[in-house]
Amino acid sequence: xxxxxxxxLSGWGRHSAQGRELVGEDIEExxxxxxxxxxxxxxxxxxxxxxxxxxxxxNTTFADRILHFDxxxxxxxxxxxxxxxxxxxxLMPRGYFTPVSPGTxxxxxxxxxxxxxxxKNQHSAGNFGDHVTALKMRVGDGRLIECSxxxxxxxxxxxxxxxxxxxxxxxxxxxLRRIPSExxxxxxxxxxxxxxxxxxxxxxxxxxxxxxxxxDCLARGKNMGxxxxxxxxxxxxxxxxxxxxxxxxxxxxxxxWPAWALNGLTIRAFNELYYRKQFRRESSGIVxxxxxxxxxxxxxxxxxxxxxxxxxxxxCVLPREAGRSSARRVLEVLTARGGASxxxxxxxxxxxxxxxxxxxxxxxxxxxxxxVRDDTQALVDALNEQVLRxxxxxxxxxxxxxxxxxxxxxxxxxxxxxxxxxxxxxxQRRFRSAQSVRLLGD
Amino acid sequence: MRVAFLGATKGMGRALARLMAxxxxxxxxxxxxxxDLQRSAADLAVYGDGSAVPSVPCDLEKPESFTTAxxxxxxxxxGLDTVVVTAGIFATQEELEADPELAERLLRxxxxxxxxxxxxxxxxxxxxxxxxxxxxSSVAGERGRKPVIIYGAAKAGLTRYLEGLDHKHSANGxxxxxxxxxxxxTSMTAGLQPPPFAGEPEGVARQVLxxxxxxxxxxxxxxxxxxxxxxxxALPRAIMRRVxx
Numbered sequence: 002x003x004x005x006x007x008x009x010l011s012g013w014g015r016h017s018a019q020g021r022e023l024v025g026e027d028i029e030e031x032x033x034x035x036x037x038x039x040x041x042x043x044x045x046x047x048x049x050x051x052x053x054x055x056x057x058x059x060n061t062t063f064a065d066r067i068l069h070f071d072x073x074x075x076x077x078x079x080x081x082x083x084x085x086x087x088x089x090x091x092l093m094p095r096g097y098f099t100p101v102s103p104g105t106x107x108x109x110x111x112x113x114x115x116x117x118x119x120x121k122n123q124h125s126a127g128n129f130g131d132h133v134t135a136l137k138m139r140v141g142d143g144r145l146i147e148c149s150x151x152x153x154x155x156x157x158x159x160x161x162x163x164x165x166x167x168x169x170x171x172x173x174x175x176x177l178r179r180i181p182s183e184x185x186x187x188x189x190x191x192x193x194x195x196x197x198x199x200x201x202x203x204x205x206x207x208x209x210x211x212x213x214x215x216x217d218c219l220a221r222g223k224n225m226g227x228x229x230x231x232x233x234x235x236x237x238x239x240x241x242x243x244x245x246x247x248x249x250x251x252x253x254x255x256x257x258w259p260a261w262a263l264n265g266l267t268i269r270a271f272n273e274l275y276y277r278k279q280f281r282r283e284s285s286g287i288v289x290x291x292x293x294x295x296x297x298x299x300x301x302x303x304x305x306x307x308x309x310x311x312x313x314x315x316x317c318v319l320p321r322e323a324g325r326s327s328a329r330r331v332l333e334v335l336t337a338r339g340g341a342s343x344x345x346x347x348x349x350x351x352x353x354x355x356x357x358x359x360x361x362x363x364x365x366x367x368x369x370x371x372x373v374r375d376d377t378q379a380l381v382d383a384l385n386e387q388v389l390r391x392x393x394x395x396x397x398x399x400x401x402x403x404x405x406x407x408x409x410x411x412x413x414x415x416x417x418x419x420x421x422x423x424x425x426x427x428x429q430r431r432f433r434s435a436q437s438v439r440l441l442g443d
Numbered sequence: 444m445r446v447a448f449l450g451a452t453k454g455m456g457r458a459l460a461r462l463m464a465x466x467x468x469x470x471x472x473x474x475x476x477x478x479d480l481q482r483s484a485a486d487l488a489v490y491g492d493g494s495a496v497p498s499v500p501c502d503l504e505k506p507e508s509f510t511t512a513x514x515x516x517x518x519x520x521x522g523l524d525t526v527v528v529t530a531g532i533f534a535t536q537e538e539l540e541a542d543p544e545l546a547e548r549l550l551r552x553x554x555x556x557x558x559x560x561x562x563x564x565x566x567x568x569x570x571x572x573x574x575x576x577x578x579x580s581s582v583a584g585e586r587g588r589k590p591v592i593i594y595g596a597a598k599a600g601l602t603r604y605l606e607g608l609d610h611k612h613s614a615n616g617x618x619x620x621x622x623x624x625x626x627x628x629t630s631m632t633a634g635l636q637p638p639p640f641a642g643e644p645e646g647v648a649r650q651v652l653x654x655x656x657x658x659x660x661x662x663x664x665x666x667x668x669x670x671x672x673x674x675x676x677a678l679p680r681a682i683m684r685r686v687x688x
Contacts, residue, residue, distance in 0.1 A: 006634045024633030026453045027479075063630045066457075066486035072493060080482075091490065 007054060013304055014045040014373075015311025016401045018435055021057045028064040028082065032139040032169040035059035037434050039165075040082060040109030044116060045314045046401030047435035048164050056433065059169060061111050067091075068172065075177035078135075081111030081170045086298075093290070094245060097177040101129040106295050110173040116398035117162030117359040121211040121233070121294070124351030129175070130161030131355055137172035141427030145171070159422035162356030164397050166423060166432050166441075182241035185211070185293040187233040188285040191276070195226020195329045199365055202349040205232045211293070216345040217272040218369065219265065221336055226329060228347070229279045233293050246289030253301035260308040263372055268343050306343075307372050315384055316368040316396040318350060318361060323391040328365050334387045335369065340380050342369040357419045358412070360396040368399070378402055385411075397436065408440045416441075445523050447516035449473040449501060449560065450530030452483040454629035455579065455651075458644035459527065462652050464491035471516035473501035474530070503530055503556050504548075509563040517567060525575040525655060526564040528557060533631050539593045546593055553597040558604050565608065565617060573616020577655050578605055582623045582663065585672045588688060609660055618658040622651050625668030640667040 004021060011017035022039075023031045032038070036056035039049035051058050061082035069078040075097055079088075085099060086106030092098070103118040112118075117130040126132075135149040136157060146168075148157040160167045188209070192198045198214055205212040209232035216228035297303055304311065319327040328347065335342065346368040350361040371377060381402035388395065394411040395403055409416060420441070423430070430443045437443065444463070451460035451472050464470060464487040472487075474480045480498035487496045497519040501512035517523045531553045539546040561576060568574040583591040584598030602621060609619040626632060626641040642665035654662040663669035675688075 008634070022633070025630040026457075060633070066482050067489040068482060068485050070489045 005057065010039070010050055010058065011042065011311075012046050012049060012401070013043050014313050014401060015304055015307070015309070016045075016047050016050070016313070018047070018050040019054045020051040021054060022060045023057050024060045024063060026063045028059060028061050028080070028169070029139070029145065029171055032059050032171065033143060035169065036431055037165055038081070038111060038115075038169045040112040041084060041107050043105060043108050043112065045312075045399045046397075047439065048116070048397060048400075049112075050435040052433050052435050052438040061109055061170075064171070065109075069174075070177075075179065076134075076174075077177050078172060078174040079110055081114075081173050082109050084109055085113065092177065093180070093183050096179055096181075098180045098290075099129070100126050100132040100176065100178045102294055103129075104295065105298055106291075107298065111165075111170040114161055114170055114173055115163060115165045116396075117354050117356045118398070119350070119354075119361055121213045121348065123361055124206040124212070124349055125210045127352055128162075128354035128356070128359055128361060130359060133161060133173060133175045135172075135174040136160060136170055138168040138170055140168040141429060141431045149174075155422050156426055158355055159357045159419055159426075162354065162359035162397075163419070164358070164436065165434065166437050167426055168432060180235050181237045182235060183245045183290045184236040184241035184287050185233040185290050186236045186240065186285065187231060187288045187293055188283065189229055189231045189279055190283045191279045191281075192226075192228050192230050194224060195332060196325055198226055198228065198230065198347055199325055199328055199349075201230050202347065202365070205230060206349055206351065208232070210234050212348070214347040215275070216332075216347050216367075217276050218332065218335065218340075218342040218345040219269050219272055225336070226332055226347075227276065228345075229276065231293075233288075235290075236287050241287060246291060252299075254303060254305040256305065257308050258306045260310060260372070262308065263306060263343055265339075271343075310373040312343075312370055312372045313377060313381070313401050314368055314370050314399040315381060315402075316360075316366060316399045317384070317388045317393050318364050318366040318396075319388065319391045319393040320362055320364040323364065323393065327391045327393075328367055330391065331367055331384065331387050334383050335380070338376070338380050338383060340369075340371060342371050344368075344370040357422065358397070358415060360394065360398075362394075364393070366396075368396075382407070397440075400436070400440075403440060405440050405442060444468040444525055445520040446470050446525045446527060447473060447513060447520070447523050447564070448527045448529075449503070450528060450579075451487070452476075452479050454529070454631060455624065455627060455644045455647050456527070456529030457483065458648035459529065459651055460487055461490045462645075462648045464488075464496070467492065469520050470496050471519045472496060472498040473512050473516060474498065475500065475502035475504075503552050503560065506556055506559045509560050510566075513563055513567045522571060523567060523574060525577065526568065527577045527655075528560060528564075529579045531557065531579065533594060536590050536592055536594070549594065550597050553594070554600045557601055561604070561608065565612065568617055569612065569615060573618070575618045575620060575655050575658065576605075576608070577620040577622065577651065579622045579624065580605065582625050582668055582672050585623070586675050586678075586683070588675075588683070589686075590688065618660075620651070620654050620659060620662065622647075622654070622662045622664060623668070623672075624664050625671065627664070640665055640671065 010020040038059045064080040064082035067079045102120045212232040214230045385407040450456035484496040499515040580602045581598040583595035584602045605621045647664040650664045
C-alpha cells in the first residue's frame with residue numbers, strides 16, 4: 002500500500018501539525034499501521050495530532066456502522082467512527098439518547114471514550130465512560146482485544162479518558178437511555194456574581210438532571226462572574242409540541258475572521274447583550290433538545306471566528322475542598338492579566354469518573370475560550386499555578402499549552418497508575434500523540 | 444422496493460443502502476467478505492425497521508457466482524425490483540502502470556466482470572416484469588485523461604455497455620440508471636485535494652435514489668459535473684495534451 006500523503010491535521014482550536022492520515026472503512030486492518038486514532042478532530046488542542054510526521058494516524062470517521070441495537074433495553078454497539086450527531090438523528094425519534102453528551106454532536110464514539118466526555122448532566126449521570134460496557138481495541142503488540150470491567154479491566158479503565166494512548170478504539174458498546182421526547186424543559190436565571198453562581202449550581206443539581214452556566218468574563222469587581230444559569234429536564238410527551246424539532250438552517254463560517262475581530266470591545270458588547278437578554282430574573286419554557294444541548298453546533302466552523310492563530314480552551318476543575326470562592330480566584334487570574342474570554346462556561350461536577358485519567362472530580366469546572374496571542378502561554382501558566390494551589394486539574398481534551406511539570410503536579414499518583422498500564426500494554430510506546438510527548442514525555 | 448445490492452458495505456454504496464433502508468426498502472446485500480456483509484447488514488437493520496437484512500456471497504472476481512447470487516437474493520426478498528452495483532476497484536494511473544497484474548485485474552473487474560454481472564441482473568429482472576438496474580460508472584469514462592487512462596477506459600466501456608442495454612431493453616421494462624460520480628469525498632479519494640464541487644456520499648445517494656425512482660438514464664453526481672464534463676469533452680486534443688487533468 003502506498004504511504005498516505007502528508008497533510009495538515011488540526012484540532013478544533015486550529016492548533017495543527019503535518020501528518021499522514023490513514024483513511025478507510027476497514028479500521029481493523031488499517032489500525033495495524035497507525036500510531037494514534039483520531040475522529041472528527043473536535044479535541045481543541047494537540048491530543049489528536051501525531052508527535053511527528055513519520056507516525057501515521059488513523060482516521061476513524063469512515064468506520065461508522067451500528068453493529069447492535071436492542072430496541073427493548075437500549076443496548077448499543079457501533080464502530081468507533083460513528084458520529085454522535087448521526088446516532089441522535091437516527092435514534093432520538095425512536096426515544097433513545099446517549100446517557101451523556103458533550104456540548105457538540107460532532108464527535109465520534111471513539112473520541113467520547115478517549116476524552117471520557119461529560120455533559121450538563123455530569124452531576125447526575127457521571128461521565129460517558131461510566132456507561133460504557135465494552136470496547137474492542139487494537140493494542141501495542143498488534144492483538145485485537147475485547148475489554149470491559151470484567152475483561153482486562155486495567156486496559157479498559159485506562160482507555161476511558163486515556164486520550165487514545167492505550168491503543169486504537171475500534172468498537173464501543175454502551176447503554177442508551179430512554180427519553181420521553183426530543184424537547185427540553187429549560188429554566189434560566191440571572192446570576193449576579195461568581196459566588197452566587199457556585200451556590201446556584203449546587204442548588205440546581207438537587208432539582209435538575211441538566212445544568213450549566215454562562216459567565217460574562219469581562220465583568221469585574223462586584224459583578225465578577227455574573228451570568229446566566231441554565232437548567233433543564235426532558236419534556237414529557239404531554240408537555241412537548243406534537244412534532245419533533247426541525248433541524249433548521251445551519252450556516253457555516255466560510256472564511257477566517259481577522260484576528261482583531263474578537264477584541265475586548267466586541268466581546269464586551271456581546272456579553273452585555275447576552276446578559277441583558279435574560280431580562281427577567283427567572284424564566285422557563287420548552288426548547289428543542291438541540292438548542293439546549295448543542296447551541297454552538299448551529300454555527301458550523303465557528304472556530305474560524307478566532308482567525309488563523311486559532312484559540313485554546315482552558316478547562317479546569319476545582320475540588321469542593323477548595324471552598325466557595327475558588328472559581329473567583331481563578332477568574333481573578335484571568336482578569337488581572339487582561340485575558341478576554343469570549344465564551345466562559347461554569348458547571349458543577351458531582352463525582353469522579355471510572356477512568357484512570359478522567360477529568361472530573363466533585364467540585365466546580367470552568368471552561369474559558371481564549372484566542373491565541375503572544376502571551377497565551379504565560380496566561381495558561383498563571384492559570385495552571387492557581388489551579389494547582391486549589392488542588393485542581395485540567396481537561397486534556399482542551400489543552401495545548403500546559404507544561405509537563407504542571408500536569409505532573411496536578412495528576413500525582415493517577416499518572417503513575419496510567420503509566421503502569423501503558424508500560425504493561427504498550428512498553429514500546431507505539432501509541433503517542435503530540436500531547437503525550439508534551440505532557441508525559443513520551 | 445426490493446433491492447439486490449452489490450457494494451453496500453463501503454462509500455457511496457453504504458450511503459445509498461442506508462437511505463433505502465431508512466425509507467423502508469427491502470435489501471439483500473451481495474459481496475465477497477461474509478463478516479463485512481454481516482456488519483453492514485446489522486447497520487442497515489437499525490437504519491431500517493429492525494428486521495434482518497439478508498446477505499449472499501458474490502465475488503466480482505468470480506463470474507460463475509453471479510446468477511446463483513442473484514437467484515438467492517431474489518428468493519430472500521420474494522422477487523427483485525432493483526439491482527444496484529457500486530462495487531469495483533480503484534487504483535491510480537501510476538499504480539496501474541507500475542503493476543500490469545493490477546491493471547489486468549482492474550480492467551477485468553471494473554469492465555468485463557461488471558458487464559457479466561449486469562447481464563445476469565438483466566436476465567433476472569427481465570424474467571419477471573422488468574425493473575431497474577442502477578450501476579456506478581464514473582466521469583473518468585467521459586474523456587481520455589492523463590490521471591485516469593486505464594481506469595477511465597474501463598469505465599468508458601461500462602458506460603457504453605449500459606447505454607446499449609438501455610437502448611435495447613427500455614421498451615421491455617428494464618430501466619438502466621448509469622451513475623457518473625465526479626469527485627466525491629469517500630475513503631477512495633482520501634488524501635486527494637478535493638476540487639470545487641466535490642460531493643458528499645450522502646448527497647450523491649439522495650440524487651441516485653431520486654434517479655432510481657424516476658428512471659433517469661444518466662446521473663452526474665454532484666450535478667455540476669454534467670457541465671464540467673461537457674466542457675472537458677469539448678476541449679480540443681491540443682489542449683488535452685497540455686493540461687494535467
